[in-house]
Amino acid sequence: MSVTVAAGFRAAGVVAGLKPSGKPDVALVVNDGPQHSAAAVFTSNRCKANPVLWSERTIVDGRLSAVVLNSGGANCYNGPEGFQTTHASAELVAELTGGQAFDVAVCSTGLIGQPLDRPILEAGIRAAHAQLSPDGGPAAAEAIMTTDTVAKQATASGDGWVVGGMAKGAGMLAPALATMLVVITTDAAADAATLDAALRAATKTTFDRLDTDGCMSTNDTVVLMASGASGVTPTQDALSAAVTAVCADLAEQLWHDAEGAHHDIAIEVTGAASEDDAVEVARAVARSNLFKAAVFGNDPNWGRVLAAVGTTTAVFEPEKIDISMNGVKVCRAGGTQFGEPSTSVDLTGRQVHVLVELNAGASTATILTSDLTHDYVHENSAYST
Numbered sequence: 001m002s003v004t005v006a007a008g009f010r011a012a013g014v015v016a017g018l019k020p021s022g023k024p025d026v027a028l029v030v031n032d033g034p035q036h037s038a039a040a041v042f043t044s045n046r047c048k049a050n051p052v053l054w055s056e057r058t059i060v061d062g063r064l065s066a067v068v069l070n071s072g073g074a075n076c077y078n079g080p081e082g083f084q085t086t087h088a089s090a091e092l093v094a095e096l097t098g099g100q101a102f103d104v105a106v107c108s109t110g111l112i113g114q115p116l117d118r119p120i121l122e123a124g125i126r127a128a129h130a131q132l133s134p135d136g137g138p139a140a141a142e143a144i145m146t147t148d149t150v151a152k153q154a155t156a157s158g159d160g161w162v163v164g165g166m167a168k169g170a171g172m173l174a175p176a177l178a179t180m181l182v183v184i185t186t187d188a189a190a191d192a193a194t195l196d197a198a199l200r201a202a203t204k205t206t207f208d209r210l211d212t213d214g215c216m217s218t219n220d221t222v223v224l225m226a227s228g229a230s231g232v233t234p235t236q237d238a239l240s241a242a243v244t245a246v247c248a249d250l251a252e253q254l255w256h257d258a259e260g261a262h263h264d265i266a267i268e269v270t271g272a273a274s275e276d277d278a279v280e281v282a283r284a285v286a287r288s289n290l291f292k293a294a295v296f297g298n299d300p301n302w303g304r305v306l307a308a309v310g311t312t313t314a315v316f317e318p319e320k321i322d323i324s325m326n327g328v329k330v331c332r333a334g335g336t337q338f339g340e341p342s343t344s345v346d347l348t349g350r351q352v353h354v355l356v357e358l359n360a361g362a363s364t365a366t367i368l369t370s371d372l373t374h375d376y377v378h379e380n381s382a383y384s385t
Contacts, residue, residue, distance in 0.1 A: 002137030008227025013143030016124025018072030026124030035228030049076035062192025260376030
């Protein structure tokens with residue numbers, strides 16, 4: 001049941017009319033308590049959407065009673081009216097739920113620079129409130145979709161408590177999260193500091209390592225709320241593990257649904273001098289259009305991997321690098337020794353694994369990316385029209 005698997009939460013997703021398609025476009029998730037602890041992380045893009053600017057303020061006290069979300073418009077860089085619409089949305093949710101506006105996070109997704117129809121949005125919020133249900137998680141997950149082809153939901157169980165989550169995102173998937181909105185709930189009893197630590201640890205190794213197209217959104221938001229309804233207080237480690245499991249599951253679903261992708265590519269770097277080095281190297285490969293285009297063409301061109309590695313500041317000796325593609329070591333010692341023939345690598349399947357062995361230390365990291373396809377170019381060339 002996604003975000004409503006945890007006791008103490010209700011949700012809904014409705015058709016308000018923000019999307020020309022007539023598909024669901026407004027979601028509401030309400031925490032009925034008894035606790036209202038919360039944490040959140042946001043895009044690091046300096047150009048932030050109105051809902052991010054609002055929600056960054058609401059989370060300062062570590063408390064949230066609800067999250068309202070809409071698809072069909074990013075509410076970003078659309079004049080003073082845009083922030084007023086965000087504020088009005090929070091005020092309306094507070095009025096309907098008997099809470100305070102500053103305890104309501106707001107999330108939006110869609111086209112940047114376009115006005116968001118406030119009367120339609122507010123009518124949608126009223127409709128969503130009327131339909132709130134402990135079984136409303138799946139409907140809420142559907143209402144936040146944009147170019148997604150499937151709704152994304154995940155759960156993880158603790159000892160007498162659970163964590164549930166929903167996410168949307170298919171394009172602009174790059175670090176500092178993605179073009180993505182995520183709401184995670186738990187009925188565990190936990191204060192804001194505990195939630196914040198768990199969430200930041202989780203996003204660092206999951207959403208922040210999803211980089212399908214190197215583009216960073218203005219609207220990224222990940223919210224974690226705790227109701228305490230289970231009456232169980234887990235350890236920090238236990239809560240972090242469950243939140244990480246949900247985030248990892250959702251990140252993988254985002255990866256598999258990346259816009260126009262024909263291949264899901266995992267870039268694993270081992271033998272790095274530090275974790276930061278491993279992330280930098282893997283991300284450099286993931287962002288190489290030459291490499292991504294080669295994979296689209298089922299061409300195991302390891303030279304493009306090696307060239308991308310060489311653009312980084314990571315510690316390594318070029319003549320010590322080994323590269324494998326789908327289990328075949330195609331480059332040994334930076335090409336100074338013969339690897340297996342590239343013709344022995346099969347890239348016709350959906351899954352592609354690239355292993356870069358730096359042989360410079362003991363750290364490792366993996367970045368998830370996808371290939372550069374005609375479909376991706378077409379979808380994003382026609383997005384506004």
